[in-house]
Amino acid sequence: MRRLAVAWLLGGLLISLVLGTGLARAAESRRNVDLAGAALLAEPPRRDEAKVALLAATAAGDDPEAVAEARFLLGRLDEDAGDYAQALIDDRACIDAAATTRWAFRASDRITWLRARSEGDFAPLRRLESVRHDPALSDDPATLDALRREAEGFPPGMVRVEARMLVAEAWLSRMNRADDAIALLRQITDEPKIDPLTLRLAEHELVDALVARGRIDEAVAEVTAHPARLDGRYVRQVMRLRTRRYVTFAAEGILAAFVLLSFAALVRASQRQLLGDAWRSLRAALPSAALFVAFVAVGGGFLASQYETGNARPFLMLGVGVLPLVLLARLWSAVGSQARAARMARSLLCGASVMATAFMLLQTITPQYLEGFGL
Numbered sequence: 001m002r003r004l005a006v007a008w009l010l011g012g013l014l015i016s017l018v019l020g021t022g023l024a025r026a027a028e029s030r031r032n033v034d035l036a037g038a039a040l041l042a043e044p045p046r047r048d049e050a051k052v053a054l055l056a057a058t059a060a061g062d063d064p065e066a067v068a069e070a071r072f073l074l075g076r077l078d079e080d081a082g083d084y085a086q087a088l089i090d091d092r093a094c095i096d097a098a099a100t101t102r103w104a105f106r107a108s109d110r111i112t113w114l115r116a117r118s119e120g121d122f123a124p125l126r127r128l129e130s131v132r133h134d135p136a137l138s139d140d141p142a143t144l145d146a147l148r149r150e151a152e153g154f155p156p157g158m159v160r161v162e163a164r165m166l167v168a169e170a171w172l173s174r175m176n177r178a179d180d181a182i183a184l185l186r187q188i189t190d191e192p193k194i195d196p197l198t199l200r201l202a203e204h205e206l207v208d209a210l211v212a213r214g215r216i217d218e219a220v221a222e223v224t225a226h227p228a229r230l231d232g233r234y235v236r237q238v239m240r241l242r243t244r245r246y247v248t249f250a251a252e253g254i255l256a257a258f259v260l261l262s263f264a265a266l267v268r269a270s271q272r273q274l275l276g277d278a279w280r281s282l283r284a285a286l287p288s289a290a291l292f293v294a295f296v297a298v299g300g301g302f303l304a305s306q307y308e309t310g311n312a313r314p315f316l317m318l319g320v321g322v323l324p325l326v327l328l329a330r331l332w333s334a335v336g337s338q339a340r341a342a343r344m345a346r347s348l349l350c351g352a353s354v355m356a357t358a359f360m361l362l363q364t365i366t367p368q369y370l371e372g373f374g375l
Contacts, residue, residue: 028057029060032053032056032070033054033069033073036050036051036070037050039053054071057069058071064101065101068103068104068107069094069101069103072107075090075107084114088114091110095107095108116157117158117159119156119159124150124157125159127150128166131144131147132166147163147166147167148163157193158194161195164187165201168205178209178213181209182206189203199229203226203230207222216241219241223239248360251359251360254353255353255360258329258349261332262328281333281334322354325353325357329346332346
């Protein structure tokens with residue numbers, strides 16, 4: 001009985017020794033990962049120290065989740081250093097260590113991302129990332145010009161697309177090189193290896209740039225040729241811009257005709273010594289003109305302000321813009337022909353001038369209002 005008790009005690013001690021060693025080693029793997037995490041969170045990050053700790057964690061190899069995390073973090077360090085081939089190796093090892101952990105899923109996503117950009121043995125990606133992650137370089141015109149030239153020699157693929165997009169967006173937003181950006185965006189939309197999301201983004205930016213430069217016909221041609229790349233509402237909006245341009249030409253012509261004809265009538269009246277009667281007629285009409293302008297500006301502005309998205313400014317500006325038209329129309333009426341046809345023609349032209357002024361003001365101040373009229 002005593003021998004049995006001694007054997008039981010020795011067996012328990014042996015099992016405790018084995019389990020204790022295993023737990024210690026498991027604790028060592030996790031401890032090294034935690035040490036690496038602390039080193040990476042330091043300011044500035046202590047990358048070399050973190051890498052040593054992560055390698056020690058993978059060497060222990062007895063805590064699958066800790067090893068997977070260590071491999072994932074090693075892959076991120078390699079990617080940051082531009083060693084993308086080694087990053088792929090680390091990510092595959094992460095999946096092998098613990099395929100069902102969140103680290104494995106994230107490693108799988110990074111493998112997909114890197115493989116899609118592996119052309120040229122990662123040399124193009126290395127060059128792109130050196131510019132993309134350096135604010136000074138990404139804002140340097142000479143660097144961006146050099147990247148654009150180098151991209152011409154990149155193999156077809158996502159890296160060439162992203163390099164060109166980086167340059168085009170900088171030219172559009174910060175460097176006032178819209179025409180150069182438009183040419184580059186056309187190259188991007190013609191890329192044989194481009195993902196659908198980037199294609200839609202590039203197409204949208206291309207059309208926006210064309211519209212901003214006033215190249216409406218080119219913008220319309222672009223959305224007509226590639227409607228599937230753009231939202232249907234956006235396509236209709238661009239198509240309306242051409243109609244809006246025609247209306248603009250018409251409005252400018254109406255206002256020019258009104259001003260020229262009215263001034264021509266006043267010049268003739270001056271030659272015939274009839275301006276005195278015209279000024280007296282104008283003074284008599286001032287109260288009614290002021291009332292009309294106040295009705296348009298104040299009344300319209302008040303009604304617009306009652307709506308949540310309403311804006312009174314267009315109506316106030318319309319009152320200011322219509323006032324000289326009303327006064328000039330009254331002068332013209334006083335000195336112009338009193339024949340029925342002439343009076344009707346003047347009335348039509350004066351009414352059209354008010355509409356033309358309203359259109360021009362809306363287009364300048366709140367062009368979105370024109371969409372309600374199909375423009």
